[in-house]
Amino acid sequence: MRKTEIETLLKTMLRTLLKTVLEALRPPSTSLCRALIAASCVLCSASAAHADEVRLPLSTYQEAEDRLDALKAASIDQGHEEGATAVIAAAHYVGRVEKGHLRLTATFSAHLPAVRGYKTVPLLGQDAVILSAKQGTESIALMIRDGMWVWPTAKNGDATIQIEFLTAPTGPRGSVEYRFGIAETSVTDLRIFFPQKDLSPVVTGAVVTERREVTGGIELHAVLPPIAGIHIVGFHEVDDSLAASKAQLYGQTMNLVSVSDDALEVFSVISYAILYAPTKHFEIEIPSGYEILSADGQGAFRYTITTQEGRTTLHGETADGIRQRYEISLRLRRALAATESELRVPIPKLQGVERDSGTLAIEAPGRLSVERAEGDGLMKIDARELPDAILASSVSPVTQAFRYASPPGIATIWIGRYPEKTLATSSVDRLEMSTVATRDGERMTQMTFELRNNLRQHLALTVPEGAEIKSATLDDAPIKLSRDATGRVLVPLVRSRVRAGRLMPLRIRMVVSTKSDRFGLVGSQHFAVPRVDIPISSLSWSIHLPTSLAHSAFDTGVSNESIVRDASWFQPPPAPYDALDQHNANWTEVQAQDVGNLAGSMADSDTSATHQQGSVSGTVPVRLRTPARAPEITYRRFWIEADEPIEGSIYYVHRSFQALGQAGLALCIFLLLALAPLRLKSPTSTRVVVATASIVLIACFGWPVWLLLAILALSFVAWRRGWFKAAKKRVHARWVSTIHDGQAYALAIAHRLTEDFSQRRSRSVAWAILAPIASVAWITFKVMLLTLMLSILMGQLASLRWILPSRLP
Template sequence: MKTYRNRADILMWICLILFIGNGVSAPIIASAEPDESSKVTLTWDELQDLLDINRDDVRLTWEEFQQLLKQTGDDVQINYSVKNGFVILPREQFRQLLERMKPPPQAVPKSPADYIVTKAEYKGKMEANNTDFTAIFYFEIFEKEGGGYQQIPFLPAGAALAEVTLNGSTALVTEKGNWYQLTTSEVGKHRLEARFFAPSDLNKGPKIFELSIIKTAVTLFELSIPLETIELEIANAREIEVIPGNGQTDIKAILPSTNSISVIAHRKYKPIVEDGQDSSDVEEKIPSKIYVETFNLLSIEEDALRINSRIKLNVLQNSIPYVDTQVPTGYSILYVKQKNGQEIRDWQTSETDSGTVLRIPFDTPLKGNAVVHIIAERLFEKEKIECNFPGFEVIKAIRETGYIGAEKKSAAQATPTKIDQLDRIDIKELPFELINMSKRPLLFGFRYLRHPFNLELSIARHDELPTISSVIDMGSVITVVLEDGKLLTKVVYTVRNTWKQFLELQLPYDSEIWTVYVNGKRENASKNEEGTVMIPLARSDMDGDVLNSFTVNLMYYNKGNPFSFIGTRKVDFPLADIMISKMLWSVYLPQDYRYLHFAGDVEKEKMAGTMNLLMGKKRNFDLDMVSTYREAAQSLEKVGGNRHQTQSEDHAYSLSFSSFKNNAINKSDMAAQLNNEADLDQMIQTEQHKGLGQPGSAGEFMKIEMPTSGQLYRFNKTVIESEPITLTVRFSAPWTIIIVEIVIIFIILLALFFSRRIIFLIVGTIYGWVASWESFWNFVGAKSGMRTCLFVGMIIMLYISKLLFFILFILFLTACFRPGWLLPKQKELELDVNQEPVSDVQNVQEEEI
């Protein structure tokens, strides 16, 4: 099979070469004869080497390899190797993986809710004391885990139900929480129709009808009122159509998502038309009725009190070309806007006997509803001032109510000192329309029912303390210490920056920058007069209120003294001028040395503890373990998502994970550190290739090969703020440790020899003391005594060692059921009680006979 495949590949390559040769040489032959000197002759072996036809393996990047594994499953056993940053697979195994490939699983979208009411239609006919309504609800019920019934509220319990049908059949309706609820177990799209009566009163005004409803995306409302000479409005309606005639008025409206419907009616004023008088002239003399509701947001800024007043106008009976408002004394108008945010430019102020008046014109005479925004400010002249706010009063308004809320945008402190004709209310009682005007929490709230009112504030300004504008959330550092003294350090900073232009770094003496990447783009570092390395920073993007982070990647190297057979080595952490919240520092050391102690103002992992090092514990790392570290990083990410680990993932996890006593490192940071360690060799090779041909780059002349094996230890520290960090490593060659151990053993034996008399005396004393407790040992050697001692030992070991507790528990059970297994066997002399003892004389006579 393999020979057949190779022959088919060879035939394909020959056809491809002939096709290309014909396509390229045809126009040349048409124009000129071929030159014999331009021909190239290759043997078959040379052609095979050129096309790499007989290659039995496939080279993939790590990303391609991971994508292939995702589509073949995790249970596939794969034998692969990593070379020069590429994954090498046997061609036969690559073919098997291709056969097992399956499309990536399509995620099943999760339902957004148990049900969704998409549309509601309300059609009613108003009588004197009630309104006959027919409501139609369109909704969809999603399948619920475990099945069961859904309860969907649709009308308030204050309505009187006459009939309710679901998809044309009688519906099951219950009452719960002051709402009528539909109870059903069916899923899918449904249509619910309900006929009910709601209370209304035509004699009261101006609000003649109000109904609580459920929020829906589409809400349509129709109502017939048995009055013709009225003006109608519906709160929050986006589109209203009023059709008077035949002694009644029909109104149709489209409402946004709201939880209530309110209908307000005003009876029209009918002027008396005298004989010979034009009715249009009388219409002009009808006075307008202006109703106003104002929402005032007071923003306490560093040097001014800024006012944002949202004035909602409702003009009845006649239209008005403009509206006049009284401006509070000491306030300057900045601009006036319409409801849609478009600025009104034709506004003007004038001085009158009562003060400054602001006139706001309309493009067309206004009749009905309108909203205008007035933005004004009052400057502070002193450090502590007293200022008042009497509000913007709409002149000629019949009724004006409103609310006041205050927010703080600076270090200034505002305290209400005098309140006149205002009711202080809780912030939660303020309308959402006013609360949504501010992105900050409000300080206090007031309500007023009429003008005039007055609010006096005492405002004191304080000096603001500088805050941290830039921070390094995570510093991931990897230092490779070579046996000849060179140090290569890779730094990955996760930075959030608002305005800082440069990251200033103090690197070890005689350090050379190799590469610098900021937010994925290659940058050039510089030095100032003091020798500090300056790395240009990007600005973090805002995602809502969250400041996004970016990475700063840096690689540098410096020289040092070669390792001797015994000594110490100091490794410096790069010192940044930005506070580092936490850091992980991996130090890669030569393999052929014993490391006795790590010292420095960092926390070392438990494996790097002095006792563990003296006992011979270490973490080996070589290039063949890159895949293991990647598996460990993936297992950490999966465990963070509560996924069960496989046996191979557990093994990789135990080999690579670091645990610290004080500063716990979360799994995502450890996974990122493992990936950085695994990518170091590939990054070095990539940058060495990129460095070629770039004048002045370190990669142009520096060639560093990662050692094939070494020892890897990790260190941790939190909250680093411009403080130097140095790690001191004490090491020695293995043969020096052996010599020291032999010398120690010899000294111990020599001390024992010269102290033998004292030792014998001590042993004899101990033996005599033990012998004096003969009754105790006899008690322990008995069955009951042995069980008692084992039980007491179990109680003690329960709080000391679980392993010893388990061993004593097994021994206790054995002593209870098989005590003979634990007690020593004794030879007993059995005597026959019926046999008389033989005397010595009889023994002598028997011997003579």
């Protein structure tokens, strides 16, 4: 291999390595340093040789090349995974001084990594006044983020960005001094023309600085290392003509529109860049129909409002002239009607500025939604492209975002309103009810409320017609009830005590008396309790009926619900249901009194109609006894809405009627058996079906009373038909024949299985084996059925007291 070929290959390798380093934009790793050292050693060896040819081990060359390829691939992959930011390889600044201000055109060579989403390319410090920005021939929009002008983009690959901007002079009077921030780049080149020949400009931190006189002034050329800002200093008296120059203003506005239920508010932050001369006057056109809530700025800012030809203008003024930058914040408000759905939002316009650009963000806190928005001169952007100041000021997510490069027209917003849903401020944790009904139609219901209260003063109850509250207590202390204008009963509440950071439950107990129709032999009854004005989390209701009644299921329109298990968030699980039951069992009334006497005393103590409407008596606890052997209906439900009726119905029948019905059914079976033929000529399969149907019938209607009569009827039929005598004869004959036949069968079994087997192939061997088993199974089934009937008969004998005449109404 010749020397020239080796040098060409090594230069190519080093060029590739340098590009990899620039793309990675991070300090070189250990492997990268080793590759650089190896490549440098190879290059030095090749350069040190003076012969036409040089010998190089092929393994060394291949190892260096493979290592460089691996490093390049790893660097690219790492950039994809970590979402590497854009890399600016070089920046060139060319411009001149005009009217004492520095006007530059910056050209950036950037590489945008192939990552998903938006990338931000930092370009210049926010002190620069941007005149134009292009990527190739396409205009681009810049935004301020972290003190820098950045370009948000989703593009990938290489890009050339060209920006024209202005920067104002700084420093004390008598100097030409410029300072502006830049993005750090590997190559930074600066060329500036000063229209004065007696200057000595110096660029701070420059590696190379070159000044030369040209026609009409001095040209400064400097090369800078990676640096975060450019600082140019040159001492000379400022020309008096510059002091008389007129200020030029460039405006950048950030607008946040907040749409609420009853108002539309516009919050604007206006940033001015002031060039050529100081100024202390600022004019802003305010949209008509808006109220100015505030207008603030530094430097003893004050303002006046004028209206001319239907246009409202804010005239702001500071105490002293302002240089370089100034900010004014505005807050405007306009009332909205409840029916408005299309809103016109004029944006504040800056007067007397060279450029008026900015961003517009729209949010809708509350129950409103922004369906769409549009306007003249507005360009829709992604919300992530908005300045951080707008996102930090918003109280809800920004739904629409726009950018404008010139004073826009009127933005139109179409909004939608979500329906309101009133949330429950409190609820009853648990309601435990127990109702005792008598045969005369009187009902007593004990209601136990368990709830936590923090703000409510009363618990409102809507009492059903014909119901009366006999007593009420709050944590075992008697309380006095009252009524409101609508007739609802108001139960006074106190604030729950706090223990271990949690509100302790209050327990309210009431006894409600209701008068209904008397229980008859057959009919239905309707049960209802007072409605509550707040939701109920858990309801448990037990109803005790007279002992002489049989009843149907409790029909409320909502099926009975059951709890699966307890769950809670950041709190211990709730107490089990047995806890309240135990508390109710241990509850000792202050005074026990007959219900009738209590009602009479209450009537005597309150006789005026006005008092009856204004309050509800009944502060003395009433004892409610539950019959020990009464039929009980239990109903449980979870989450009942506020003011939802709590009621249900049952169907009942007197147990004597039930017994008569069972006896009539037994009589029908008796007649069917008595009129049955003497012998059943149906095959065995039919008898099995009849027996199975009888068992199913007994299972469906199997009350012991009629089953006893059915067994007696069957026994009577068997006696009349002579089945018992015939059975005795059959058993004796069967016993004798079984012994005789068994002996013969045992002797002949071998013969039938050997000699006659081949002659009787038409007969099924399976049937010959399974037939005895089937016979034994049938006999066993009949014995089990007889045993079951006898056990049911014994149980029925113990329950015959239900049909005694003393139980009849």
